[in-house]
Amino acid sequence: MIRICTRAIAPSEQARGWLRRYRGKKPHFACILSFTETSLQPQISAAGTSPNARRYTALADGEYLHSGKNSRYSLPPLPAGVSPAVLTRAILTHCNIPLRLFSTGLPDCLTVPHTSLPTVLAKDLRTGSAMTLQQAERLFNSGYEQGAQLATERPDSYWVLGESVVGGTTTAQAILTALGYEVTGKVGSSHLQSNHEQKQALIQSGLRHWQERCKVTEHRSTDCQFTDRQFLPSKQLRPYSINPVAAASAIGDPMQLVAAGMMLSISQSTGLLLAGGSQMLAVYALAKAIASFKNIPWNPHQVVVGTTRWVIEDTGADTITIAQAVGAPYLASQLSFAHSPYFQLRAYERGFVKEGTGVGGCAIAAHLDQNCTNAQLRHAIEAQLRQL
Numbered sequence: 001m002i003r004i005c006t007r008a009i010a011p012s013e014q015a016r017g018w019l020r021r022y023r024g025k026k027p028h029f030a031c032i033l034s035f036t037e038t039s040l041q042p043q044i045s046a047a048g049t050s051p052n053a054r055r056y057t058a059l060a061d062g063e064y065l066h067s068g069k070n071s072r073y074s075l076p077p078l079p080a081g082v083s084p085a086v087l088t089r090a091i092l093t094h095c096n097i098p099l100r101l102f103s104t105g106l107p108d109c110l111t112v113p114h115t116s117l118p119t120v121l122a123k124d125l126r127t128g129s130a131m132t133l134q135q136a137e138r139l140f141n142s143g144y145e146q147g148a149q150l151a152t153e154r155p156d157s158y159w160v161l162g163e164s165v166v167g168g169t170t171t172a173q174a175i176l177t178a179l180g181y182e183v184t185g186k187v188g189s190s191h192l193q194s195n196h197e198q199k200q201a202l203i204q205s206g207l208r209h210w211q212e213r214c215k216v217t218e219h220r221s222t223d224c225q226f227t228d229r230q231f232l233p234s235k236q237l238r239p240y241s242i243n244p245v246a247a248a249s250a251i252g253d254p255m256q257l258v259a260a261g262m263m264l265s266i267s268q269s270t271g272l273l274l275a276g277g278s279q280m281l282a283v284y285a286l287a288k289a290i291a292s293f294k295n296i297p298w299n300p301h302q303v304v305v306g307t308t309r310w311v312i313e314d315t316g317a318d319t320i321t322i323a324q325a326v327g328a329p330y331l332a333s334q335l336s337f338a339h340s341p342y343f344q345l346r347a348y349e350r351g352f353v354k355e356g357t358g359v360g361g362c363a364i365a366a367h368l369d370q371n372c373t374n375a376q377l378r379h380a381i382e383a384q385l386r387q388l
Contacts, residue, residue, distance in 0.1 A: 001367040001374065005312055005320050005330040015329035018304045019368065022158045022271050027365035029092060029275075030100040030150065030262075031065060031162040031358055033058040033114075034255040035107055036122040036130065039167030044198065046079050046190040047166045047356065053077060054166040055107050061085040061164040061357050062101050065092070066112035068387065081347030082385060084356030088162070090384035091362040091377060095370055097160075102146065104139060105254040117142045117258055125174050125251040126202050128209030136249035136257055140290065143261025150262070151269045158271030160306075160365050161262060162358020163279060165255045172282035174203045174251040179244060179289055181325050186318040188278040188354065194316035203251065210250040244289035252286075255279075260287035267302040273331075274303065275361020277311035277319050277354070285326040306331040308360035310348055333363035336374055342385055345378075 004015045035058055038044065040051040047057050053076040060073035064085045075083040092099055101114035105121050120135045131139075150159055165171070173187040185196050248257050259274070264287050266272045274280035284305055291298050305328045311319055312332045323330035337345035347353060366372040 001334050001372075002364055003309070003312070003332045003334060005323065005332050006328070007320065007324050008327070011323070011327055011329040014301055015304055015331055017301060018271065018329060023368050025369070026157045027160050027273075027369055028098045028100070028154050028157055029160045029162065029358065029362060029365070030102060031062070031164060032102045032104065032255045032258055033062045033110065034103070034105045034163070034165045034253055036165060036167050036171055036253040037124040038126075038170055038202065038253070041124070041167070041198075041202065043195065044170060045166050046352075047076060057166045058164040059106055059108055059110055062103065062110050062114065063112055065089050065099060065357060066101060068093070068384070072111050078353065080350070080352035082344040082353070082388075084353060084359045085164075086384055086388065087359045087381050088357040088362050090381040091359070091366050093384070094377070094380035095366045095372065097362065097365065097369070100150070102258065104258055115146065117146070120254050122253050125171055125206040126209070128206045128211075128213055128250050130251060130253065131249045133246055133249045136245050139254050139257035140245055140261045143258035144265045145261075146258070147262030147265035151266045155270055158273065159266055160273045160275050160358060160361045161259060162275040162361060163255050163259065164357050165253055165279070168253060168255065168279045170199045170202060171251065171253040171256065172279045173199055174206060175248060175256060175282045175286055176322065177203055178207065178242065178247040178251060179285055181285065181322070183322055183325075186322055188311055188314055188317040188319055190354070196316075206251040244286055244293055248286060256283055256286055259283040260290055263287040263303060264291055264296050264298040267299045268297065270302065272303045273361045273365065274305045275307070275358030276305070277307040277360070278317070278322065280305045280307070281319060281322050281326055281328055281330075284328045288326070304329040304331055306333065306361040306364045308332060308355050308363070309334050309336070310351065310354040311360065314351065314354060331364055333360045333367070334374065335363045335377055337378060340378055340382060342382060344385060345381065
């Protein structure tokens with residue numbers, strides 16, 4: 001049911017230790033709902049067949065995760081398959097896993113109970129000014145504070161942290177690139193065929209505008225806090241040692257900063273499973289960089305990243321290599337719909353849908369908590385699907 005995907009010895013041992021430590025412990029699930037105007041780019045994501053549908057995807061996910069139905073926003077139409085929120089909701093219900101929703105930067109108000117964090121509507125990353133540094137700092141600090149509170153609430157348990165941010169794999173690639181990782185062609189996508197060229201063009205534009213803005217201000221701007229005046233060659237368009245919060249403010253999204261703060265504070269006292277593929281690997285890398293930059297203590301042995309086998313087996317990406325580069329212990333659920341009678345679920349096996357709303361991490365938690373089999377989870381998900 002659970003595969004350890006990390007190749008390096010140290011992260012692999014961390015993953016095994018984490019699984020031993022939290023097997024049989026009660027998981028709690030938190031999901032961060034957010035938005036970036038990057039998602040409005042044509043064809044940037046399959047999580048909604050139009051820009052307008054993608055604008056409200058996270059709101060619909062939040063409603064559905066909480067209630068199992070949508071009162072204001074419908075789950076977005078997909079090219080094929082069914083929303084991962086249906087899978088996540090089924091697993092949470094089947095295993096009686098408590099849910100906490102957090103919202104930040106959504107284009108409208110969430111209608112179900114949730115914790116509202118600083119409201120920052122992130123601009124398109126092409127601008128190189130997605131947020132101000134002050135906004136980014138507030139998001140990180142609020143995530144850090146909320147994480148400390150979550151850890152205090154459940155000291156004998158662990159947290160699974162998911163997200164819903166359309167366009168988030170593009171901002172994930174942008175953050176990883178700004179931090180110095182070579183990830184072109186390796187980051188996942190919600191599309192059947194990954195749109196690597198489109199993403200790279202957007203990211204290059206964002207990094208260029210960020211770099212130009214910082215050059216014009218001669219690094220006096222608080223949004224451009226470089227620790228070194230040098231820049232890499234123009235082809236790569238990224239600075240050397242940077243303030244990672246400034247990088248996220250320029251070309252990231254609000255979820256990344258909140259999740260990074262939560263990761264650092266939760267890890268100090270209990271376990272955390274970052275539920276996702278490329279996006280949560282970017283959060284892991286960002287949090288590590290912020291911890292180093294700000295001298296914030298954290299416990300790497302308390303954190304793993306967990307996703308679905310559909311992300312791992314995606315031939316258009318290579319998240320295992322990304323995990324190795326950032327040093328993240330990386331797990332994958334082996335959930336399969338190969339024998340499902342429902343074509344909406346078999347679409348996952350064909351690569352039309354791969355991950356979202358923390359479904360991979362929730363499946364891992366279900367196995368650790370109740371030793372749920374693939375068949376049990378599949379039947380629970382099929383029952384949830386019949387209620388649509």
